[in-house]
Amino acid sequence: MSFRPFTSESYSEGDRPEAWRDVLRAVGLQPSPTTTVPSGYATASRRRSDGVALAKLSAGSQAVSPLRDLADDMPIVLLPSEDGVTLRTPAGHQIISARQLLLLPRNGDWSVAFPRDMRAIVLSVTSEAFHGRKIGQSGLADVRIMPPGGFTDIFSRTLESAAGTLETLTDIEWAAVAQSLADLLPTFMRQLGVPAISAGTATQGAILHRICQTIERRLGDPDLAPARVAQAEGISERYLQKLFEGTGGFTHYLRERRLQRTWADLSNPAEAHHSISEIAYRSGFNDSAHFSRTFRHRFGLSPREFRQQESERGAASAVTAGQRGWPQDALAQLRSHHPLPPARTTTAPSDSNCGQSDAVSDHSHHHLAVEAARVHWGYFSRALPPQAEVNSGDTITIETLTQHASDDPERMIVGDPGAESVFRWTKEGKNVDRRGAGPMDASVYGRGAGEGFGVHICTGPVHVRDAQPGDVLEVRILDIVPRPSRSDAFKGRVFGSSVAAWWGYHYNEFLAESPPREVVTIYEIFCDDGAAHARALYSYRWAPQTDPFGVLHSTYDYPGVLVGPASVKRRHNVLDGIRIPLRPHFGVIAVAPRETDLVDSVPPSYFGGNLDNWRLGKGSTVYLPVSVPGALLSVGDPHATQGDGELAGTAIECSMTGTFQLILHKKADLAGRAFADLTYPLIETETDWVLTGFSHPNYLAEFGANGQSEVYANSSLDLAMKDAFRKMRRFLMNIKGLSEDEAIALMSAAVDFGVTQVVDGNWGVHAILSKRLFEDVPQT
Known part of the structure; x- marks a missing residue:
């Protein structure tokens, strides 16, 4: 096919600049001599046919100039799609607003600089597209700037529409679109009446x-x-x-x-x-x-x-009511969030009697208890003040709560000071007001502060001293123990909840005429040695709940709405006789993302986040690329167990306490390590390497300002599988030293690809590489 996707995730850091040059060459551009070719995250959707190339580009700050082609005089068309650009010509510099169309002479003396991120649509048409037809005077001696309005708007919208459908067009459809663009460009040029920019030195x-x-x-x-x-x-x-x-x-x-x-x-x-x-x-x-x-x-x-x-x-273009993700109007009505209080830690030991931590360390140990002042609910942020500070090599015990404790408050909240502090909600107010990354004034759906665009209760963040962007943080999971009930009626027992929710993969697949429904199942967790398991206690269908502020929640749409026992009809003897083995793990382990101040906690990305991979249990390690000073590690979304796919929307959610060792690897010391050139969460177990692939590896960079809406609308297992494949190919070539052909052969024969989850907005596919494959490989 003529469609050629590009993602920097396919290449090692050293190979990315040249690969990006190839992307630019396809549309008649090259990096300007004064710019550094970015080696960070970049994507491109591009198609070409005879004489026509169209690309939608997303990359870091840079400047581009023409790739001189004396054999052709058709201009290059560039449409900045999000932020303004700086145009340099011999006459000087000029600021060009987003959505102003640029006609750029292929042999001119100019450059276009993207001061923040590069987001643009570029059309390259050469005389080859006209198959010998005469099109009149096509030469353009000077840059032309076309402000919005009239024929410019028609041409710009045509470009945007074509660029937005590049991946889905068949080759036959693309050929028709390409020819239409080629024919439209000369017509557009004949409408020009803008004076040229004068020359200078x-x-x-x-x-x-x-x-x-x-x-x-x-x-x-x-x-x-x-x-x-x-x-x-x-x-x-x-x-x-x-x-x-x-x-x-x-x-x-x-x-x-x-x-x-x-x-x-x-x-x-x-x-x-x-x-x-x-x-x-x-x-x-x-x-x-x-x-x-x-x-x-x-x-x-x-x-x-x-x-x-x-x-x-x-x-x-807002998403439908109830949809996860940030509707555009919700985003635009965000109000300032409330920072957390200064960092505090405690050295008190864990009081769980459903397991005993066996963590031992020669380094300092820290304890981060859970309470309202030490959690952030439903979002990540580079602006959060740390709740603990540690040195590389230190261990830390972090208490976490499941956001689903409110499904059965009697068992999972009552009598527990930490849980009561976090979940407290009366007519007078909430202890944790912001619950999600949406608007504080709840102006879109009226569900509550934060609107629920992000749901996970995260403890932290933890500041790692000397951590800087480019470093890698190794998070070793030394132990995980469930948090027992402290209610007088259920003291010492452990409970969890699972919701077959409206965001689940199953929701539009009910049989016959069964109406869509949300079902909550409450489990008891048993920590028997060698046979730890969960058993269902009862289930109920979600019934509309009225929160203390008087808002009616017809669906499971806002985190922390306490369900009153009398408001639902419990069904007992569900999953009767079935014992579900435990796979305790944390669904969310994240460092702070570099982009924007509030990031929805649901879609995972390069910084980790809502990974929802049960392999992140006791004894495993996750390596995360550091993006902000201090790394700012947060942990939450504890799971008692989960199947690959997390099909119905949740795991068995259960409050738990984890003990971690945090080891900082400085950028200068990464060479030769398995986590060198890391741009994604990399999981290591005793036997395997587990690489995490996503529909959109860095959706915040790829989609820009609208990323936290676009990712929900554009995820697919196909895209996630491609990302997992690209990352595994890169890992085998750059870390294990295989050729591309060898890497592909090994992947087909010995790498297991599995569906991590299909419910987190940014869908996941993981690739599992057994360490045993390399036992006989000579060490270099």
Whole structure:
């Protein structure tokens, strides 16, 4: 097929830059000489046919320029899709807003810089596409900037629609689309009436490029003045102003770049928990009233009106009521979240009598008890203050609660101070108000603060001293013990809950005319030596529950709604005589993601998170790539047992306490290790390596501002399988030294691929590689 997907997950870190160059070459581009080719996460959807190449690109900050082709004079079309870009020509620099179309001469002297992330659609059409037909004058000597409106909008929407369906088009359909784009481009060019950009000197362009990079780095400095910049560059202020003549002057350029930054942030749903003033101040404006006037003058709307407009625009594509994930209007109405109190730890031992920790360490030991002040519910964040600080090699015991304890409060909450602290909810308020990464004002579905977009109770985070981005954190799971009931009626016994919920894979597959339903099953957990198991006590169908604030929950849609015994009809003798073996593990083990301040806890990703793999039990290890200083490790979503797939939506959820050893591996020391070049959670057991594949390996980077909605709508087992395959191929080639052919042969013969889960928004497939395969391989 002509469709060629690209993901950096297929390549080792050293091979990614050249692989990315190949992606750019396909659409007539190359990295600019002044830019560093990014080696981080990147994806591309691309198709090509005779003379036509279309690509949807997502990558890190960089600059691109034309791959000179003197044999052709058709322009390259570039549409920035999320953030503004900086256009460099010999005349100087110019800020281009997102969704402004650029026509770029294939042999021109220009570059386009993406100051934050590269998200763009690129169309390359050459004369080959016209099969000898004459199309009139096609040459373009200078860059043309096409603002939105009229024929530009038609052409832009055609590009977006085509780019969005690249993967699903058949070859025959793509050929028709490609020819239509090729025929449309000359028609579009004939409509041009925009004057060309005048020429200037290459030296001036180089100086301007360097100064603009400085401005980008220091955009938030309100004291960034022409005199300071000129002094830092060793030029006169008069010459500085002359350099910026082509952009309207230094002050105009700086103001425009700040306005573009605030425009992007105000339209970004993931930034909506920041106030307008916060966004203005961090972009270098030091007076909110002045900012508001300037913004209105530039964009025709006040910042508040613009944000509301973007919210309403997003509402048109909001997911259906009850859907997991962030509806666009929910995202755009986020309000500031409440930070947790300062870190505290305790050295008290675990009081569980359903198991005994056998962790032994020569390093310091820490204990993190669970209570409302030490958990974050339903989200991850780089901004959370740590609840404990440890050194590499230290051990830490972390108490965790299941968010499903509210399914039977009598057994799993009553009498337990930690659980009562976290779950407390009366008419007067909740101890943990934010429950999810949604809006605090519950303005979309009205379910409650956080809206439930993210559900897991996570204890932490734990700060690992000296951890820096690029390092790897090794998390050894030394022990896991269930948390017993402290209720007088059930003291010492252990219970868990499983929900066949509306987000389960089964939900639209009920037999005959059976109506969709949600069923909760309560289990008792038995810790018999050698035969630990769970037995069902009873089940009930979810009945509408009214929370203490008076909100009716018709479905299982908001975390922590306490179910009253009299509100449901219990059915006993379910799964009668069946003993389910235990596989205790933590569904969530995560370091903080680098992107945005609030990340839904449901979809897993490169930072770990909601992995839901039962192999993460006692004696196993998970390696996680560190993305923020301190790593900020959180643990939660404890499971008594789970099958591969987690088909109905949950495991047997059971509060548990884990003991971990945290070992930091510095970036400079990773070479030759199994976790070198790590961009995903890597699990190690006594016998196997387990690689985690996802539908979207880094959905936050791939989809940008809308990632926490898009990932739910675009996940599939096919994509997850491809990711698991690519990662295993890379592991076998770069860690085990096999050729590509050898890696593929071994995968087919000896690697087990399995479905991890199909309910977490970002579906998972794991690949299991037995260590025994390499026992006879000579050690180098």
